[in-house]
Each structure stands twice: as structure tokens, then as C-alpha cells.
Amino acid sequence: MSLKGKHVLFFAGPLYEDLELWYPKIRLEEEGAAATVAGLGERTYQGKRGYPVTVDTDVDQVDAGRFDALVIPGGFAPDQLRRYDKVLQITREIYRAGKPLAFICHAGWVPISAKILKGKRATSVRAIKDDMENAGVIWEDSPVVVDGNLISSRTPADLPHFCRALIAALRQRPQD
Numbered sequence: 761m762s763l764k765g766k767h768v769l770f771f772a773g774p775l776y777e778d779l780e781l782w783y784p785k786i787r788l789e790e791e792g793a794a795a796t797v798a799g800l801g802e803r804t805y806q807g808k809r810g811y812p813v814t815v816d817t818d819v820d821q822v823d824a825g826r827f828d829a830l831v832i833p834g835g836f837a838p839d840q841l842r843r844y845d846k847v848l849q850i851t852r853e854i855y856r857a858g859k860p861l862a863f864i865c866h867a868g869w870v871p872i873s874a875k876i877l878k879g880k881r882a883t884s885v886r887a888i889k890d891d892m893e894n895a896g897v898i899w900e901d902s903p904v905v906v907d908g909n910l911i912s913s914r915t916p917a918d919l920p921h922f923c924r925a926l927i928a929a930l931r932q933r934p935q936d
Contacts, residue, residue: 764792766930769827772799772815773837778807779916780833780864787923798822808835819846824853834865842873860929862911868892881907883914
């Protein structure tokens with residue numbers, strides 16, 4: 761229960777990558793963290809592989825100051841998420857507050873659109889490598905890349921590395 765008292769926000773949208781939401785959510789809850797899933801207005805979303813998630817709240821209701829970290833799963837959802845000003849605002853607020861901001865696979869599109877990645881080291885699924893580099897990212901082909909409070913991974917195969925880095929970052933961060 762090393763993360764008791766920590767609150768982590770997850771974004772969800774249509775066709776999110778099932779494992780990239782559920783694996784970190786369950787791992788963080790096992791460590792004692794509370795997880796909140798925020799969506800784009802619908803109550804339930806189907807994952808790419810068919811597993812549904814029921815959201816706890818809408819992104820429009822989220823106060824970034826209440827959370828200790830943000831996790832953005834990949835799949836097709838990030839392409840929708842990055843079109844919402846409130847999603848980008850929350851992403852920037854979490855980043856600027858120095859709180860862990862973790863993204864995996866296609867989720868790099870959200871911090872790209874939030875304009876916070878220029879000059880930062882990160883990784884992603886190879887399919888958006890050009891997008892990342894065009895946004896000024898120093899792209900690395902690694903299971904996990906940590907640059908300050910940014911934590912990124914490539915695919916579901918990297919989830920053990922991704923979760924270990926996220927948990928370590930949350931443990932290091934003092935309680936707000």
C-alpha cells in the first residue's frame with residue numbers, strides 16, 4: 761500500500777487500448793492509489809479489443825489539482841482526446857505542476873497537441889515516431905523512457921516497465 765493517498769487520473773475514449781488502461785489502473789490500485797477514469801461525455805467506452813470501461817467522470821468536470829498523476833492509454837482514443845481543449849489543459853496542468861504524466865503507444869498524440877514535448881526524450885509506438893519527432897521529441901526505441909516527470913512506453917508489451925516507472929515516480933513525489 762505504498763501509494764495510499766495518491767490519486768491518479770486516467771483518460772478514456774472510443775477504442776482505447778484495453779491493456780494500456782486496465783493494467784496500470786489495477787497495478788496502481790494494488791499499491792493503494794485511487795484511480796479516476798475521465799471520458800469525453802459518454803458513460804462507457806469499448807476498448808479496441810472489446811473490453812468496456814465505465815468512466816467515473818467527464819473531463820469537463822476534472823480539476824487537475826486534485827490528482828497526483830495522469831495516465832493516457834493508447835489505442836485510437838488519443839486521436840479523439842487530443843481534440844478536446846479540456847484534455848489538453850489538464851495535460852498541461854499536470855505536466856507544469858511536475859506531477860508524473862505517463863503515456864503509452866499512440867497516447868503521445870495528446871502531449872504533442874498540448875505542446876509540452878519539444879526537446880524532451882520520449883518513446884511511442886513506431887507508427888507515430890514521425891509525429892513525435894516532428895513535435896520536437898528526442899525519440900528513443902526503449903521499453904520505457906523517463907524524462908523529468910514524463911514517462912512513456914511503446915506498446916502493451918512494455919507495460920511492466922511502464923508501471924514500475926510510474927509507481928517509482930509516485931513514490932518519490934511528496935503528498936500534495
